[in-house]
Amino acid sequence: MREAAPDSSSIAADMALQLGVRANQGPSELSVRAAARPSFPVAGADRASAATIAIVKVRRRWLDYLTCLSVRMLTAVLHCFPVDANLRTARWLGRMWYRFPRWLPLIGPALARHGRRAEEHIRLAMPELPEAEVRRIACESMQSLAMLAIEVLFTPRLISLWSWRRYVSLDGLAEPLRIMLGREGCIMLTAHYGNWEVLGFTLATLGADIVAVMRPLDNEYLNDFLMAQREPSGLRLLYKKGATRSMSDVLDDRQALCFIADQNAGSKGLFVPFFGRPASTYRSIGLLAIRHRVPIIVGCARRVGNRFRYEVVVNRIIRPADWEHREDELTWITSEFTRAIEEFVRAAPEQYLWIHRRWKSQPRPPRANAAPASTAEPNAEWQGTPADG
Template sequence: MQFLAYILIYPILWLVSILPFRLLYAFSDGLFIIIYHIIGYRKKVVKENLKLAFPNKSEAELNRIRKKFYHHLCDMVMESIKSMTISEAEMKKRFTFSNVEVVQNLEKENRSIALMCAHYGSWEWIFILQTYLNNKGYAIYKRLANTYFDKLVKRIRAKYNSHLITTKESIPILMETKRQGKVTICGFVSDQSPKAEKAFHWNKFMGITVPVHTGAEMLAKKLDMSVVFFGVKKLKRGYYETTFKTLAYNPNEYPNYQITDKFLDLVEEQIHEAPEYYLWTHKRWKHRDKVPAEYQN
C-alpha cells in the first residue's frame, strides 16, 4: 500500500516541482483557498495559539496574522516540493546567508557545531549551507511513516552532503564521528513541545511557562560542539536570508539550560518581529496547565 501511494503521488510531486516559480505560487494561492477556507486545517489550534501568544492584540490583528500565516504555510509546502528539482544556483539565489563566515570560522578551528533553529521563516532550504562548508552535515528529524517518501526526503537532503538521522540515531552516530576526529554540523529544530513528564526544564515562551527541549544543548555539551543559532528572515515571496549567532563556543562553560533559554529568547524576537512566519499549527502550549511547582510564579 505504501508503494502504491508513492508511485501514484510521486509523479505529481515531480511535475509540480519543475514548474516555474510564478506558476508554483499560483498553485500555492489555490492551496490556501483549500486549506484555509474549505478544509480549515487546524484553524482552531492556530486561533488559540495566537490568542495565548498575543493576549493584547485585537481580533482583527490576530485574523490578519492568521491569514498571512496560512499563505506562508502554503508557500512552504510548494517550496518543499520544489526542493526535488531546484538547481543549486537557484537555491543559493533564493536562500542567502548574511554572515556564513560565523560557521566557516568554527569549521576552520575544527569545532563541530550544534545548529539550533525554530519552526520559523523557512528551514526547508537550509541544507544548501553545506555547499559553503567542507564538513558533513546532519539534521535530526522524525522518520516518515511511508518508507518510500522517507527515502525520498533523505535523498533530497543528501544532494548537498546533509543527512537526516533520528533522535535515537543521533548520539551513536555523532559519538562515532567524534571518535574518528571528524568535524560535523548537526541541525536541531528545538522549539517543539516535549512530553511534560519527560521534560528536564521549563521556561516562559511568549509569556507562558512550557516544557522545553534541551536535547541540543545536552548533546553539544556531551560532544563539545559549539552552539549556533540561525534565524531566518523572509525578504519577499520565495526569498530568505539567514543570520547566524554563536550562543556558546564552549558549551560546558555555561550552566545547564542557559544556552536553551538564550535560544528561546532569540526565537521570541523573531516572532515579535513578524509573527506570521511562525508555525502556529503546532500545539506548542498544550502543557501549560501542567507546570511543576518549582517553576510556578
C-alpha cells in the same frame, strides 16, 4: 388419543438429567470437571486474527505506495511550471485551507480545526494583537506551510553550488560560516519557521558537514523519496530514535549537528518561557553542548516576499564561555536559545508554524511536601531528541 405436548418443566428436567444434575442434589462429577476446565483461546480464532492483521498490513503498504506514487506524479506535473507560479497556487490553497467551512461533512471539521488552533496559539503568544491581525497572521502562516510543500520539491532542482546566490542571501554570516566550514564542531538550531529545509540544504551545498536529526515519516516510501530530495546537497540525516551515541560521534568528529528546537518535549522536558508561557523543551541540546563544549548557533531561513527567495539569519551564538560560570548551565542554555527563536518569530510571525502545538505539555503542579528536584545531571539522561516534522 393424542399425547399431551411436553411442558417446559419436563424438557428442563430431561436436560438436567443428561448433564448429570439431579433434583435436590449437587452437581455430578462430569459437570464439576466441565466447570473447572480452563477457557483457552480457540486456535482457529487466533489464525483468523493473524490473517486479519496481515491483510491490514498489506492494505496499509499498498495505500502508502499509492500515496507516494501520487506525490511523485504531482511533482512531475509541478515541475512543468515555474516555481513562482506554483507558489502562487500554494498561497491560494493555504488561504482556502484557513477558510475551510466547518459544516462540510467528513473533512470540514478536520481541516477547519487547524485555522482555529493557529488563532488560539497566536492569541496566547501575543494577546495585545487586535483580532484582525490575529486572523491575518493565522491565514498567512497556513499559506507559508503550503508554500513550504512546493519549495521542498523544487529545492534540489534550483539550489546548487553555482546557483544558490540567486535564491539565498548569506549576508553577515561570516562568523557562523567560519565555525561550520572550519570543522570546529557546533550545534545549529532552527524552528518551524520560514523554510527550515532550505537552511540545511544551502549550508550543506556550500560544504558544511551538517548532520540533521529527524523523525522518519510513517510512510516509508514517501520518506525514502523525500530523503532522496536532500541527498544532492550532501546533507546527512540521522533518525532520532536511539541516536544518542551517533550524535556524540558527530560532535566528536567536529561536525555540525542540526536540530529543529521548538518541539514539544512532553512532561519530562525542561520548561522554559516561550512568549511568556512555559514550553517543554528537550534537554539533549544543552547536555550535548555542555559535554562536548561546542557553540550553539541559532538561525533561520526567512522567506523574502512570496517568491523562492530567502535570507539566512543568525541572531545568537552561544559559546561555552557564556555558560561555564552559570549556576544552572542547562536551564540557562535552554532559555537562551528559546529566547533567540522567539526573537526571529516576532520579527515575522506569519512565517511561524502556529498550528504546531508548542505548549501542549505544561508543568505539573508541585505536590505538597515534595522534595525539591535536583538540578544536577549525574548520568545525563537525554530525555529524547528533537527532530523535524
